[in-house]
Amino acid sequence: MEYALALLILLALVAVFVSGPLRRDETAVEAAEADRRAELEAAKELKYREIRDAELDFRMGKVSEADHRTTDRELRAQAIAILEQIDALEDGRPPSSPDGP
Numbered sequence: 001m002e003y004a005l006a007l008l009i010l011l012a013l014v015a016v017f018v019s020g021p022l023r024r025d026e027t028a029v030e031a032a033e034a035d036r037r038a039e040l041e042a043a044k045e046l047k048y049r050e051i052r053d054a055e056l057d058f059r060m061g062k063v064s065e066a067d068h069r070t071t072d073r074e075l076r077a078q079a080i081a082i083l084e085q086i087d088a089l090e091d092g093r094p095p096s097s098p099d100g101p
Contacts (some may be wrong), residue, residue, distance in 0.1 A: 033089065040086045047079040 054075060059067035 006010060037086070037089055040089065042080055044079065044082045044086065047082055051075045051079065 051072065054063075054068065054071050057063050058065070063071070
């Protein structure tokens, strides 16, 4: 009976020891995803600020309407790409552009 209990405890310890790297890998993946998410959220906020700044420059008369339209279109396309990457990360899909924003 004592041997069976000792063997059971030993097997439990071995199972915990062997599964340790597997648990760490999941944690590392989750941490990497959280870091990527934070990076994308920061890029999104920065892009939104650029859009607001471009709008302000146009309203202040610093840029022409044609230049503003071009810049606005480009900035919004970049913002959409960032939002798509965030959506892909949330859905568990690989992002369409892994290089980043």
